Every structure is written in C-alpha cells, then in structure tokens.
Amino acid sequence: MDLNRTLRSHDLTPGEVAHRSGVAVSALHYYEREGLITSVRTAGNQRRYHRDVLRRVAFIRVSQGVGVSLAEIRDALATLPEGRTPTKADWARLSRTWRSSLDDRIARLERLRDTLDDCIGCGCLSLKSCTLANPGDVLEQYGDGPVRLVGRG
Template sequence: MPQLDGGAHRMLTVGELAERSGVAVSALHFYERKGLLASERTSGNQRRYRRDALRRVAFIRVSQRVGIPLAEIRAALESLPEGRTPTKRDWARLSSHWREALDARIAALQHLRNDLTGCIGCGCLSLRTCTLQNPDDTLGGTGDGTGPRRWD
C-alpha cells in the first residue's frame, strides 16, 4: 500500500501534482478521464498520484506541444510494459515514430503558407481556382458547378 504520510514513497495530492507540473487540476482530471494518467484513492476518496506521474504529465505536455493527438499519446503510453512511465529511451523511440507525421504536417503547413498569397489575391472570389480550397483544381472536372463544396 502506498504511503500517504511523509515517507520515502509519499504520494502526491492533485494540488501538489498540479503545482509541480504547472498543469491545472482540471487538466489532470481530464487526463485521468482520457486514460493518460492514473490515481489511487484514499479512504476519504481523495486522489493520490505516484511521484512518477510528474514525468508522465511532462511526457503528455511535450507530446501535445508538438501536435500529437491525445489518442496517440494514450496509445503510446499503453504500449509501455506494465503501464510504466516513459524513459528517455522510450521518448527517443516514440518521437522517432511521430517524426514522419510531424514532417508531413510541416510540409502541408509550408504549402499552405506558400499558397496563402494567391488566396489573398483572389479574395476567395474564385473558388474554382483557389489554391487553398481547391488545390491543383482537383474539383474542376467534377461537373458539380462552382462554389464551396468541400472544406477540409
């Protein structure tokens, strides 16, 4: 049983975890509901977190910062043996897996940025040829008429 007093394996309250991680209590509760974080309950039904939850929260926040969806973060955490907290080696493996998707998103954003000038020039008055709404005029030959038919 985890020690809830001042022992070496003292667990953190939700307030302590929030303060030390810089993450709001409501976000910690959200992470728990989404299966990203686990707590234990005291006899008074108060949440207590193992100290390694700090590293887990840091992993979640960094992953979110680089644009990884919560579902993928959860899958990554679930892939770890016995639900352990990610190590430096785990981060290297998981982040290399995410790098390809990140590179693809960066390329798409650069393409979007480069096409933005043309969009400003047309003022979206020409949805048939707009490089943002209709890249490479992929909808031009469908015969569905002009105007907005699809928004990504």
C-alpha cells in the same frame, strides 16, 4: 485508475501535480478520464499521483501544443511503462514511432506557410473554385475545401 498501482508515501496530491505541471486540477481529472494518466486512492478516497505522472503531463502538454490528438497521445503513452519514470530508451522508442507522422505534419505546415499568402487577399480557402489560384476550377475533382493545402491536389 490502475488498480495494480499502490499508494506511496511520496505520491503527489492533485494540487501538487497541478502546481508543478502548470495544468489545472480539472485537466488532470480529464486526462485521467481519457486514460492518459492514472492515480491511486487513499483510504479516504482522495486521488494521489505517482511522480512519473509529471513527465506524462509534460508530454501531453507539449504534444497537444504541436497539434497531436489525444488519441495519438493515449496510444503513445500506452507504450510506456507504468509505475516508473520512463527511461531515455523508452522515450527514444516512442519518438521513432512518431517520426513519420511528425514529418508529414511538418511538411503540411510548411506547405501552408509557403502557399497561404496566395489566398490571403480573397479568403477563398473554403470555396471550391478560385480564378486566381485555381483557374478553370481544375481542382474541383478533388472536392471542396483547401485541397492545395492538405495535399490532395
């Protein structure tokens, strides 16, 4: 909880945020424990969320949906202003910081898509050697696992 934030008359209850964002109240509490969103407390110690949390929750959901870790999401959200809805410029700045990482992730996914059918029949992705895709076990020097798919080989 951010102690610098004040309660506003148009703040949302956890149920309202859950309904509007499509996430469970328990997820909101988890996001808050993880430092991804913040709330303020009423005199009765009930949580209330400023409306800008809706965009943050949407960002969290979309980011998680494409495989971004919560740590990366937390770091990104830390660059956004507190207490107000981020502007287009705020989001553009955040986007620039993720561009390289997302490009790398896209390249890995494309490599997986384009090479996965080589091993679909035998399921050897967890083995160190494969006489079909790795004759002579030449990839052994890179270690166990799917070295062709993770860019080590």
